[in-house]
Amino acid sequence: MAEQADNVGLFLSPSDHLHTMSKPLFSLDRVNEGVYRVMDGQAQHVGNLKRIGGLWKFKAVGYTEEGALIPGGGPLTEQHNLTFESPDVEAVSARLTPSPGAGGSGTIQA
Numbered sequence: 001m002a003e004q005a006d007n008v009g010l011f012l013s014p015s016d017h018l019h020t021m022s023k024p025l026f027s028l029d030r031v032n033e034g035v036y037r038v039m040d041g042q043a044q045h046v047g048n049l050k051r052i053g054g055l056w057k058f059k060a061v062g063y064t065e066e067g068a069l070i071p072g073g074g075p076l077t078e079q080h081n082l083t084f085e086s087p088d089v090e091a092v093s094a095r096l097t098p099s100p101g102a103g104g105s106g107t108i109q110a
Contacts, residue, residue, distance in 0.1 A: 026093040056084040
């Protein structure tokens with residue numbers, strides 16, 4: 001795992017990339033001490049990780065074709081409200097990545 005001041009990303013070696021090619025990768029961009037923006041492997045905003053009541057909750061988002069935000073929407077709607085102990089990019093990626101054959105286009109849609 002590589003870490004920068006305000007951006008935490010999951011970086012893979014070439015051999016890892018071959019093994020996980022069909023899985024989306026996620027990164028966490030710190031907004032403030034209680035919020036991280038969750039970005040998919042195509043740098044699309046797919047949700048937020050928010051500290052609520054001592055836990056970190058994933059809040060899915062999607063966008064209309066006009067760019068309007070859809071809270072709870074988007075490609076990760078099914079994972080909306082998942083909880084995490086910390087904003088750990090590896091744990092977040094593991095739980096948000098669909099299992100093989102689960103469907104999902106990996107693109108943001110309404």
